Amino acid sequence: MRFLTxxxxxxxxxxxxxxxxxxxxxxxxxxxxxxxxxxxxxSIESQQAAAYYASIQARLxxxxxxxxxxxxSDARFTISNLVENFERVALFDEYSIRNNTxxxxxxxxxxxxxxxxxxxxxxxxxxxxxxQRAMDTASVRQFAKRLASLTGLxxxxxxxxxxxxxxxxxNKDEQRDLTPKLxxxxxxxxxxxxxxxxxxxxxxxxxxxAVSEAGSNEGYKGAVILIKAEHxxxxxxxxxxxxxxxxxxxxxxxxxxxxxxxxDDEEFALMTQHDELLLExxxxxxxxxxxxxxxxxxxVQQIAQELLAxxxx
Numbered sequence: 001m002r003f004l005t006x007x008x009x010x011x012x013x014x015x016x017x018x019x020x021x022x023x024x025x026x027x028x029x030x031x032x033x034x035x036x037x038x039x040x041x042x043s044i045e046s047q048q049a050a051a052y053y054a055s056i057q058a059r060l061x062x063x064x065x066x067x068x069x070x071x072x073s074d075a076r077f078t079i080s081n082l083v084e085n086f087e088r089v090a091l092f093d094e095y096s097i098r099n100n101t102x103x104x105x106x107x108x109x110x111x112x113x114x115x116x117x118x119x120x121x122x123x124x125x126x127x128x129x130x131x132q133r134a135m136d137t138a139s140v141r142q143f144a145k146r147l148a149s150l151t152g153l154x155x156x157x158x159x160x161x162x163x164x165x166x167x168x169x170x171n172k173d174e175q176r177d178l179t180p181k182l183x184x185x186x187x188x189x190x191x192x193x194x195x196x197x198x199x200x201x202x203x204x205x206x207x208x209x210a211v212s213e214a215g216s217n218e219g220y221k222g223a224v225i226l227i228k229a230e231h232x233x234x235x236x237x238x239x240x241x242x243x244x245x246x247x248x249x250x251x252x253x254x255x256x257x258x259x260x261x262x263x264d265d266e267e268f269a270l271m272t273q274h275d276e277l278l279l280e281x282x283x284x285x286x287x288x289x290x291x292x293x294x295x296x297x298x299x300v301q302q303i304a305q306e307l308l309a310x311x312x313x
Contacts, residue, residue: 050230066269075259088254113249115219117154121163125174171229188222206239223247
């Protein structure tokens with residue numbers, strides 16, 4: 001699971017493209033009309049990826065990981081913990097761009113978040129069945145409501161052509177073959193992101209790319225999320241929650257964050273109460289875009305004290 005921020009002045013325009021289908025309400029099929037064709041047979045590489053992800057999920061769960069509690073009694077945290085975790089997750093980057101390429105490495109950053117309404121477009125490759133599309137869309141819609149409640153943002157689902165926050169469910173074959181053809185349909189699917197998606201290794205389960213304008217104080221203007229379509233149930237839902245939350249501005253992972261999905265140890269699969277507090281802190285009006293760790297620290301300390309005074313730990 002990965003998050004990358006792209007600073008750009010480029011806007012990707014839209015045009016007609018029918019490679020992907022947006023989720024729609026099922027319509028009655030007139031008699032005599034054949035049902036939709038079955039999904040194409042996945043390549044050996046995609047089948048191997050599906051088996052790999054299933055084995056990873058099974059192994060993690062057998063080790064007691066991918067926990068689903070929101071407020072576990074064995075992972076209490078203090079004001080100091082919350083402040084430190086916020087600063088590491090919200091004010092550091094996991095990746096930077098060098099020579100037009102995303103490079104891994106922790107670097108200090110500044111506060112970034114959305115200051116405009118978010119419209120989410122959910123798109124699927126042909127490999128994703130109608131049943132799975134309905135389940136994924138429901139998961140996205142439900143989690144979007146939760147994020148809107150926590151942040152105060154106006155978040156809604158829309159047609160992919162109008163969305164500024166795109167979630168793509170692609171298997172390995174579709175990452176390679178279809179992604180380049182989507183640049184005229186999906187906003188902010190820049191050449192850099194296309195290349196990243198095409199060449200995404202199996203070890204990357206899912207990834208979010210957020211786009212902001214260089215030198216702008218208007219915050220994020222777009223996001224693209226890739227979720228590997230070979231995932232099954234829990235890992236799939238985990239990817240939806242982590243990447244959507246990270247694309248709101250919690251850009252980094254920290255080994256100290258607990259209980260949290262913003263930690264690569266995979267102990268927790270779904271967003272916890274701790275993570276909800278991080279989002280509330282990020283969108284507190286006392287903080288503003290462009291703040292450094294030093295700028296934000298005393299305000300973050302005050303916000304954390306207020307939040308935990310209500311017993312939410």
